[in-house]
Amino acid sequence: MRLTTLLDTLNQGGSGPWPSSHPASITSASPAEVETFDQLIATLIPCREHDAELWFAESTADVELAKSLCQECPVRAGCLAGAISREEPWGVWGGEVFVGGTVVPRKRGRGRPRKDESAPAA
Numbered sequence: 678m679r680l681t682t683l684l685d686t687l688n689q690g691g692s693g694p695w696p697s698s699h700p701a702s703i704t705s706a707s708p709a710e711v712e713t714f715d716q717l718i719a720t721l722i723p724c725r726e727h728d729a730e731l732w733f734a735e736s737t738a739d740v741e742l743a744k745s746l747c748q749e750c751p752v753r754a755g756c757l758a759g760a761i762s763r764e765e766p767w768g769v770w771g772g773e774v775f776v777g778g779t780v781v782p783r784k785r786g787r788g789r790p791r792k793d794e795s796a797p798a799a
Contacts, residue, residue, distance in 0.1 A: 721751055732769045740769060740784045747772030 723746035724732055732743045747753055747769065757771025764778035773780045
């Protein structure tokens with residue numbers, strides 16, 4: 678399977694975990710070609726390159742970092758569409774924050790909210 682075919686599939690709403698093994702056309706490739714493919718995927722898809730905990734972080738700053746990393750991802754549309762269809766309970770998917778299965782504009786920190794949203798955090 679070519680990388681462009683994989684990315685097209687994901688951009689058309691394909692979702693779910695990455696395959697644990699390579700497709701047949703890739704497994705017949707040399708180990709160097711498979712390693713190059715894995716490195717290419719890791720550099721194109723930020724959630725493969727960074728710690729997965731970042732996309733499920735409690736910290737608002739970490740959540741915003743995850744959202745910003747998603748902005749240039751080539752599979753962002755497919756990731757978001759899949760998360761919406763699965764009603765993901767929480768996390769950053771396709772550059773959007775999910776809480777309770779719905780997209781929210783931003784993640785609110787723990788605890789009681791400030792009386793004035795524009796006031797800086799203590």
